[in-house]
Each structure stands twice: as structure tokens, then as C-alpha cells.
Amino acid sequence: MPYRPHLIKDKRIKKLVEAHGPFTLKKRKKIYIYLCASIMSQQLSTKVADVIYRRFLHLYDGKEPTPEQILDTPATTFRSIGLSNAKAAYVHNVARFALEQGMEHKVLSKLSNDEVIAYLTQIKGVGRWTVEMLLMFALGREDVFSIDDLGIQNAMLHLYKLDRTDKKIFREKLVTISGKWSPYRTYACIHLWHWKDNSPAKGK
Numbered sequence: 414m415p416y417r418p419h420l421i422k423d424k425r426i427k428k429l430v431e432a433h434g435p436f437t438l439k440k441r442k443k444i445y446i447y448l449c450a451s452i453m454s455q456q457l458s459t460k461v462a463d464v465i466y467r468r469f470l471h472l473y474d475g476k477e478p479t480p481e482q483i484l485d486t487p488a489t490t491f492r493s494i495g496l497s498n499a500k501a502a503y504v505h506n507v508a509r510f511a512l513e514q515g516m517e518h519k520v521l522s523k524l525s526n527d528e529v530i531a532y533l534t535q536i537k538g539v540g541r542w543t544v545e546m547l548l549m550f551a552l553g554r555e556d557v558f559s560i561d562d563l564g565i566q567n568a569m570l571h572l573y574k575l576d577r578t579d580k581k582i583f584r585e586k587l588v589t590i591s592g593k594w595s596p597y598r599t600y601a602c603i604h605l606w607h608w609k610d611n612s613p614a615k616g617k
Contacts, residue, residue, distance in 0.1 A: 416555070416597035420604075423593060425572045429604040436603045438553040442518050445511040446477050447551040448533070451543050452503045453496060461495075468494035483508035503538025510536045518552070526554055549599045558591040558598040560584060568605040 414435040421427035441447050453469065454462035472490065473482055484505060491501035510516065514535075521529055529552070530544045542561055548554040559565055569587060570577060577583040594601040 416600045419597055420594060420601055423590075423601075426594065426601055426604060429608055433604060433607045434600075436600060438549065438555065438599065439551075440518065440553040441551040443477060444516045444518055444521060444547065444551055445480055445483075445507050447547055448507045448516075448536075448539060448543065449483070449504050451546060452500055452507065452538055455500070455543075465495045480508040480511040484512070499538070503536075506536050506538050521552060526557060549602070555599050556596040557602070558588075558594075559602060560587055560591075562602070564609070565602055565605050568608045572605075572608070 417430055417435070420430055449469075450462075450466055453465050457465070469491075470476065470478075472478070472486060472494065478486075488498065488501040488505070491504060492498065496504070510533075514532075516533075521532075524532065526548055529548060530541055533539055533544045533547070534541055542559060545557055545559040545562075548557045549559075566577070566587070569575060569590065573586070573590060575583060575586055591598055591601065
């Protein structure tokens, strides 16, 4: 757990590190599948999201489809497994981008975090938060801080006795505090999520 000596310098994070972990990050080869799963899971409970994802795979005999197969699947079929019209369109957008622009792990791995965010948020339906989760849980980046994640905000609000009345000042304090965790901010975020067991959906 190489991040431990650095993170435990923060007394509040130290308590979380001692209570949980260690955590390891995984890298996923099929980035487009991760993005599709993330889109499907938005605003849904983990249980419901898992059911829909299994239905999605069932459309392709239980295997992860290629971008071509996803594009060849009508939106009405995606609607039949529980996706909204918008999510069906977004899943098609991801597959189209993967084919036309490229989304290979070896290509994205050469880009900085900000470059990956700028690249993938070109896709309609893919926002900054989704790409931050991808950086953490699909590309295995160790130094990502998702400032707009509500779970992280709530944990830091409580642990550091912050006040969110003034949003600008609140965000500045979040950035200042998290800066001390670098280059292991991803692990700090994971510990913050586990503080109240409010971990985000991480795709499949």
C-alpha cells in the first residue's frame, strides 16, 4: 500500500485508511464498454443498474459487444431492456466515437488526466464526472480528485467541519485540502466514499 505513508499525514484520512483498505486500482481494456455501463447506471441504484447491464450483455449472447454490434442495435431494442431514449442515444454515441475517433487503452494511457477529460467529454452524454470515474476505475490513475462528486463533498463537509454556504469558498477549501493528498488523491477519494459506504457505480 504505497499510498499509505503519504495519506496518513492527514489525521482525518488516517482514520479512514486504518478502518478500510488496502484498495487497488484496476485497468480495463474495453474503455467503451466501461462508458456504456456508466451511462446505463446513471441515476439508478446499483441493483437496478446490474440488472440492466446483464440484459444488455444478453442481447449479445452474454459477451461484451463490439462498437459495431452496439451501433447495429436499434434504439428500440435498448429501450426494451430498460434504457431511456436519451441513454440509448448516448450508448450509440459512445460506440460511434470509439469507431470514428478511437478509444483504445494504449492511446488514452498516453494522455494526461485533463486531456482524457477533454477528449471523452466531446461525446454527448459523457460528462466530466463520468470520465473522472473512468480515469480512476478503468485507467487506474492514482491522482484524480472528483470535486463535484456529492459523496466526496459530504464526507469532507463532515470530516473537516466545512461550510458550503458560499459555494466558491467551499470548492476552494476542497481543492486546498485535496492538494495535500497528491499524488494519491484517487485513494483518498475511495476512502472518503467508503466512510459512509457511498461508493459510486464503477461500471462493469
